[in-house]
Amino acid sequence: MKAFFNQRSDSVKDIIQIRWHGRGGQGAKTAALLFADVVFSTGKYVQGFPEYGPERMGAPVTAYNRISDNVIRVHSNIYEPDYVIVVDETLFDSVDVTKGLSKEGAIIVNTARDKAEIIKLLKGYEGRVYTIDARKISLESLGRYHPNTPMLAAIVKVSGVMSEETFLKEMQHSFEHKFAAKPAVIKGNMKALRLTLQEVK
């Protein structure tokens, strides 16, 4: 069906597309919405949306982002992402996470394992591969396992859609609003973001 088009029009090719893979309860959808929020602050057009399957804790969940300098009109899921984020590495057994992923793009995996080990699981994916130990960072900075905050910082770093400085400033602002009554949580979340920006590899 692709062959039906001889060329992609400008309205489509300037969109950065991102796909999130997680499990229900881990916050992949929240991370996608937070990412849309923070990129919006740079003046871009954004979309952040979940794909709803069976709603239960632990079920595979997919969420998406589009980012563009122009109005985004398309309202479909994303089949050829530029970036993929895997919030839960146990998904490798059941979900084809690199499906359609651009070679010029990248995949970010939340794992404590070596990158070489992860690459073996990616079915010959030729693009860039990044890893981040979101569990370690989350436990260290928040005392609890919330992988979405570190994964958000990781996609900002890897995609380069905004400067790290602007990102941290906007997130500080957003956390102050969200956790007005719990200042300790703000500090922990900011620490998680900073650690991730240093440790994603």
Place this chain on the structure above:
Amino acid sequence: MSIRERLSGNEAVANAMRQINPDVMSAFPITPSTEIPFIFSSFAANGEVDTEFIPVESEHSALSAAIGAQAAGARSLTATSSCGLALMWEMLYVAASNRLPIALALVNRTLSGPININCDHSDSMGARDSGWIQIYSENNQEVYDNFVQAYRIAEHPSVRLPIMICQDGFITSAAVENIELLEDKEVKEFVGEYCPENYLLNSRQSQSIGPYAVSAYCMEAKRAQLEALKNAKQVVLEVAEEFAGISGRSYGLFEEYRLADADYAMVIIGSAAGTAKDAIDQLRADGQKVGMLKIRLFRPFPGEEIAAALKNARVIACMDRTESFNSQCGPLGAEVKNALYNAGQAPVVINYVYGLGGRDVAVENIASVYADLIGIDKTKDAGEKYRYLSLRD
């Protein structure tokens, strides 16, 4: 001054409601409803609106309470989705026949079964003959803009009918997108105060609402109701023109996208229209003369205008996001073919059912429809005229 924001479709509608500050909102607050009453109830609890929020035990009661409040003289609204609308069924007709301009924020989701919670239009299409005005939205901006315009249309003295503002479940309702909001005072001024001519709490003028109509009157009542619904078409245009004055955004009865010189036209409703625009731009870049007509006002159905807009199209695809179980067409297909027949136009019309239960619609799926239309024109063989799009084998 417009306010640059990013909101989900649910948040967009809840904010329009906050800016309108209606008198009464009654809603069933949990599943199958959406975040709309949830968000709005927090506005009510925080004193950001003066609205009396009535959480009720069912959607039947939600609309019943709105009917009672509206009849009493209060600007009322409710919100629901999917089987919630189905449970309102009986009362939909009561609201319309009593000429009560209630607004309903609908998030289009499928009716079971099989059990499914995702987007299609089976809920509102099932209610299309209940006498409500129906307006559909492509994206979050449109559903916000349509809701701001809703009461101006519904309450107009020549109309006085309930109005349903529809958006696609999850695809826009749960998706965060850029949006431009109007200032609170701009919306307040645009919508204005509700000043009903007749209402139950008017002690100087007693009246009865919803009385029994014997056979000698029932038919005349229905005919008068139809006249009011027909009037809504002109009012929709007038309100849209005034809205363009404060927002800079133009709306009509429908939107034409690269349609004027198109040989191959698609008629479609809702969020998939945006996806179709990207497909059309790509096909136009390849030299294909394709275009689209996106329905905004479905009830009343602007048949003459739609037939005129489609007069140059040789092959037309009508896209229905619901199954009518009549074995020959969907509701949109039936309306469009009826309009074309009445106008004496006889293009080839292929009716597609697509996107049921949240089946995704990508640019390539839309492009495949145009490929079908072009192929039909070449071979002069229409084949099956009632088809399913992207059905798995």
